[in-house]
Amino acid sequence: MSGGTVRVCHVITRLDLGGAQENTLYTVGHLRAPFAASLVCGRGGLLDDEASGLPGVPVTFLPSLVRPVRPWRDLRALRDLARLFRSERPQVVHTHSSKAGILGRAAARLAGVPVVVHTIHGFGFNDLQPAPLRAALVALERAASRFTTQFIAVSRANLEKGMALGIVPRGRVRLIRSGIPIAAFETAGRDEALRSGIALRREIGLPRDAPLVGMVACLKRQKDPLTFVEAMARVAAALPRAAFVVAGDGELRAAVQARCEARGLAGKLRLLGWRRDIPGVMAALDVLVLASLWEGLPKVLPQAIAAGVPIVATAVDGTRDVLRDGVSGLLCAPGDAAAIASGVIRLLNDPILGRTLAGRARAVLPEFDIDAMVRAQEDLYLELLGAAGCRDAAPRGNQAGAPEKALAVKH
Structure with a gap:
């Protein structure tokens, strides 16, 4: 094709509350003409209703698309995706997350989709897994690479790891940061955010001048919330006025609660749930x-930077793309509760250091503008479609306007 609407179908395993899911929803809701976006995902995520409410974006929930490995169900998902692509005939399929990435790319190949893009928000394998399992997952990613026109990496660490493992071919990957709405987090002159911060302290019964340390993450092994609890117990021993919050929920919530009680943090460390x-x-x-053990590129870092909050983080993967130890944040080894506690105590005892590190960290913020993220994806789609002979690869220039609207939302 040389013009007209470009149908782009995004596929993600489940719409849980997380950076990959939030950015996928933002992208499908903000693609401009000539793009018409649709979304395919499994059911059961906290963001399902938000997805269904996106104006003009058809959403298809596939019961067969689930996160656990279920061979027969996964084959049904592959079949369902291929049928959907043959019916809807998207020019671009853009996949996210490991399960949807592998099945979605294979289905796109079966359906003859001309352009297939996969975003690496982090890999489904890690160094803590048993070697045979990790090897099998790497092999699956290498196989799916054959069905991929172009990769997007959100962090340079993941880009380099993908190339080193033979998953991402050189020349077929682009670095596009996972964006955030920067203005929403910048507290300078933003009364609403400041009022919300005061309201949160009031909600947990904390004086405005009491030190508050927080973790914003899903309570799962990757984020290592138990090490966070251990570290905060050390901080509490050194600074009794300090209080702690965790914004997030997940499979380790009961274990985190038990560890808080065992370490004497009941009443001092509040689990806020999803916020x-x-x-x-x-x-x-x-x-x-x-406190993560591994990461793609954690959106919580640019969010904190935009808000002017100093950071103590583990030196893993995309974290090192964002922070430089002792320059724009404090980094330590994963699993090291003593080092995390030491960094927190240092920042609470030296507010000038915290402000200095937070100020320097702002230098990376332009890379994380969420609208620039969407525009970069649009440009990539046009480039790939032009290379595939599907449309003239004209530059976007000053083209504006909303994406063409579809007629119905599927459930």
């Missing part, structure tokens, strides 16, 4: 901690 007012949470914090 949608993350700008307000950030505005309330004095220090943010990221």
Whole structure:
């Protein structure tokens, strides 16, 4: 084709509350003409209703698309996706997450989709898995690479790891940062965010001048919330006025609660559950901690940077893309509760250091503008379609306007 509407179908395993899911929803809701976006995902995510409410974006929930490995169900998902692509005939299929990435790319190949893009938000394998399982997952990713026109990496660390493992061919990958709405987190002159921060402190019964340390993450092994609890127990011993919050939920919630009680943090460390007012949470914090064992590129870091919150984080994967130890944040080894605690205590005892590190960290913020993220994806789609002979690869120039609207939302 040389003109007209470009149908782009995004596929993600499940719409849980997380960076990959939030950015996928933002992208499909903000693609401009000539693009018409649609979304395919499994059911059961916290963001399902938000997806269904996106104006003009058809959403298809596939019961066969689930996160656990279920061979027969996965084959049904492959069949269902291929049928959907043959019916809807998208010019671009853009996949996210490991399960949807492998099945979606294979289905796109079966359906003859001309352009297939996959975003690496982090890999489904890690160094803590048993070697045979990790090898099998790497092999699957290598196989899916054959069905991929272009990769997007959100962090340079993941880009380099993908190339080193033979998953991402050189010349077929582009670095596009996972964006955030920067203005929503910048507290300078933003009364709403500041009021939200005060409201959160009031909600948990914390004086406005008491030190507050927080973690914003899903309570799962990757984010290592138990090490966060251990570290905060050390901080509490050194600074009795300090209080702690975790914004997030997940499979380790009961274990985290038990560890809090065992370490004497009951009443001092509050589990807030899932929160949608993350700008307000950030505005309330004095220090943010990221204790992850591995990452893609954690959106919580640019969110904290935009809010002016100093950070103590583990030096893993995309974290090192964002922060430089001792320059724009404090980095430590994953699993090291003592080092995390030491960094937090150092920042709470030296607010000038915290402000200095947070100020320097702002240098990376332009890379994380969420609208620039969408525009970069649009440009990539046009480039790939032009190379595939599907349309003239004209530059976007000053083209504006909303994406063409589809007629119905599927459930």
